Amino acid sequence: MKKKSLFTTILLLLIAVFAFSLTACNNEVGTLETLKNEYGIVVDGGSFEEGSTLVSNEIVATTEEAEEVLAAIAEQNYNKDGSVYIFDIYVMKDGKEVQPDGKVKVSIPVPNVEVDNYLVFHIKSDNSVESLVPTVADGKISFETSSFSYFVIAEAAIQDAPPIHVHNFEWVEGKESTCKEEGIAPHYHCEACGKNFDPNYGEIDSIVIGKLPHDVGLNYSPRMEPTFFMEGTVAYYICNDCLQYISEDGQIIPPTDIFIPPLSLDISVCVNGVPTELALQGDFNGDTAEWKAEG
Incomplete structure (x- = not known):
């Protein structure tokens, strides 16, 4: 009887603890x-x-x-x-x-x-x-x-605004280009800011007009090889506008570079495996020349 009473007491205690636990869980704050x-x-x-x-x-x-x-x-x-x-x-x-x-x-x-x-x-x-x-x-x-x-x-604080710039348009007539130098397009220029503008006041990046091609026409001289007797010349054109010598690839040739020096009168030959200079016989008269080996 006492055992049954003790068992009942323990059971009631467990039920109470379980119920308290459930209550605590349900009371958790989200x-x-x-x-x-x-x-x-x-x-x-x-x-x-x-x-x-x-x-x-x-x-x-x-x-x-x-x-x-x-x-x-x-x-x-x-x-x-x-x-x-x-x-x-x-x-x-x-x-x-x-x-x-x-x-x-x-x-x-x-x-x-x-x-x-x-x-x-x-x-x-x-x-x-x-x-x-x-x-x-x-x-x-x-x-x-x-x-x-x-x-x-x-x-936010307003930053100090830069002063408003008003362009002062000055008309520049320009210059036509040639085969020797670039030209300048007619335009407006503002001296204060350095910018350039087209005739309709639109800002432009460049006012430069490229050089014209050389007008060589039929003024062509083919290459002439030098000889012992005379200079040779490189192949070249002559521009009708600037009168400069123009190479076949369109480059300007300085006048001093047109001519090719004549062949050298100093000649040597190999005799029995030994280089031997030939001596010019007499004076070179521009038409013929003779050489002979010494010894």
């Missing part, structure tokens, strides 16, 4: 990966518990609260004449503000679609300023942060 509010602001990450609420208050720039926030970023480089948008963003759970567990990504609808470059400043609880690197895509500006407080979206 986490949320994304929070979103009615203004389209989204927070991704942070491991917030279920029941957490994303709160965002846009602070009007003319209020005293906004003045205090803007005073914190007075030394930052942004467009002081542009629009600024101040948001107090935080998460509430059970009536208390909670901070994210690690970094979160905050996405806010772009306040002004006409602005190309935004900056984001995070004014922390200790009034220090953190400059965040935002991205703009799909109509939202996004940035990462590891804590919540005030966030200021501002327009």
